[in-house]
Amino acid sequence: MRTVRNWFQDTTxxxxxxxxxxxAGTLVNRLGSFVIVFLAIYLTAERGFSEFQAGVVLGLWGAGGAVGTLTGGTLADRWGRRPTLLTAHLGAATMMLALGFARELWLVGLGALLLGMFAEAARPAFGAMMVDVVPERDRLRAFTLNYWAINLGFACAAILAGLAAEANYLLLFVVDATTTVTTALIIFFKVRETRRVRAEPATGPAAPHRGGLGSALRDRVFVGFVGLNILMALVFMQHISMLPIAMGQDGLSPATYGSVIAVNGVLIVAGQLFxxxxxxxxxxxxxxxLAALIVGVGFGLTAFADAAWFYVLTVLIWTLGEMLNSPSNSTLIAELSPAALRxxxxxxFSLSWSVATFAAPIAGGFVREQFGNAALWLGCAALGGVVAVAHLLSGPVRERRVRELRTVDAVPAGRGGVAAPAPAVEAAPTRPSATANV
Structure with a gap:
């Protein structure tokens, strides 16, 4: 019992x-993330749109998300984390209801575009705030706990969404909007601004990081890291694009796919805290x-899967890689981000996932159609191996950049023009923001 208590104390x-x-905001948000789970089914089964029309709507949601991540990141630095989060969540809740009541295709498409923009605008502000308030030594634990909450909430949402859809599809949008507003209320009442205005030196290791978004795009070390994440995300996103098609061609039902993919969330909830x-x-x-290699092996084995148990095995393997990848990614992003441009x-970085969400089904479908099912999954394995080697080769350069940024952040006020960083905020309420649920 004492061991369990010690583990809990070390973890939390x-x-x-x-x-x-x-x-808490993350968990509430994800518990209500109904719409994204059933949006494609809602558009085709309930609204009568064709599969192509539904795909266009989903594509507009992704396009809006790409705009939202970049806009949200800029606003988080210039306007502040708190107002960006409040605007994003309230805007997402409004567009959620508008999408639920929209009937014409063009209105549905516009609603999806704006919903994606508002929902994804919260991501960079939330990530920047997390880095603001959690000391460097605790960030690995913090991002792991947040990742755990995301998966716990989403796993429960998938079950609850199914029950809500049986009653009334509109209920999906209403509940989703309600939980988004609840998160906004937590932000409003319990969270204060964490952005600190800092002056950057004219020279030194942080010099390339002055200015706007262009500064981040000119940071070759960070852009290289983002590029590797795009490649890894292209592999990972096959689980919601090509995997259900492959399982269907093996005679497995959509319900079986749902059960198999649920293994991912269950394993993360059970093991991520360790x-x-x-x-x-x-x-x-x-x-x-190692994470890239494991993910590649897991997806690569899908080429040989022909039964539900085999598919479960592949999901177990790539989920282990995902569990290693996520917290390491999050802490490294935090340390590669200059304080003034977080x-x-x-x-x-969030944009990399939007790019992969758009490109993965197109690339996967093309490879599968032109070269066959095995080529797709073995290609995923090869891509995982390439990313693994690239991480090992680029690692020393990234760690050197991290040390440089730590040196800059440690310069006290009056030396080099950089204000000394204030201690991490612990006391007064600061806001909970997870991405607005969709």
Whole structure:
């Protein structure tokens, strides 16, 4: 019993109250993330749109998300984390209801575009705030706990969404909007602004990071890291694009696919809290390389799967890689982001997922149609291997950049024009923001 208590204290103890407000907002948001689970089914089964029309609507949602991540990141740095989050959540809740009541295709498409924009605008502001309030030594634990909340909420949402859809599809939009507003209320009442205005030196390792989004795009170290994430995300996103098609061609029902993919969320909820102790003190680039390799192997084995149990095995394998990848990714993003540009950097990284969400089904469908099912999955394995090698090769450069940024952040006020960083906010309420649920 004492061992369990010690583990719980090591995992959750010592984190700022602000973080727990953010964590609660994440959980509430994800518990209500109904619409994204059933949007394609709603558009085709309930609204009578064709599969192509439904695909266009989903594509507009992704396009809006790409705009939202970049806009949200810029606003988080210039306007502030708190007002960006409040605007994003309230805007998303409004567009959620508008989408639920829209009937004409062009209105549905416009609603999806604006919903994606508002919903995804919260991501970089939330990530920047998490970095603002959690000390560097605790960020791995904090991002792991937040990732756990995301998966717990989403797993429950999938079940609840099914029940709500049986009653009334409009209920999906109403509940989703309600939980988004609830998150906004937590932000409004319990979270305060965490952005600190800092002056950047004219020279030195942080010099390339002055200015706007263009500064982040000119940061070759960070852009290279984002590029590797796009490649990994292209592999990972096949689980919601080509995997159900492959399982269907093996004679497995959509319900079986749902059960198989649920293994991903269950495993993450059950095991993610143990990951920080497993990877603590290890090379981040080594962990990311191992994660890419495991994800590649898991998806590669799909080429040989022909039964539900085999598909479950592949999901178990790539989920283990995902569990290693996520917290390591999050902490490295935080340390590669100059303090004055955290929102923009978070926005640029979030954009990598939007790009993959758009490109993965197109690329996967093309490869599968032209070269066959096995080529797609073995190609995923090869891509995982390429990313693993790239992480090992680029790791030293990234770690050198991290050390440079730490040196800049440590310069006290009056030296080099950089204000000394204030201590991490622990006390007063700071806001919970997860991405607005969709």
């Amino acid at each position: 103890g010592g984190l700022p109250r602000t973080f727990w407000y953010l964590w 990951v920080p102790r497993l990877i603590r003190g290890r090379s981040r680039s080594g962990v990311l390389a 929102g923009r950097y978070q926005g640029l």
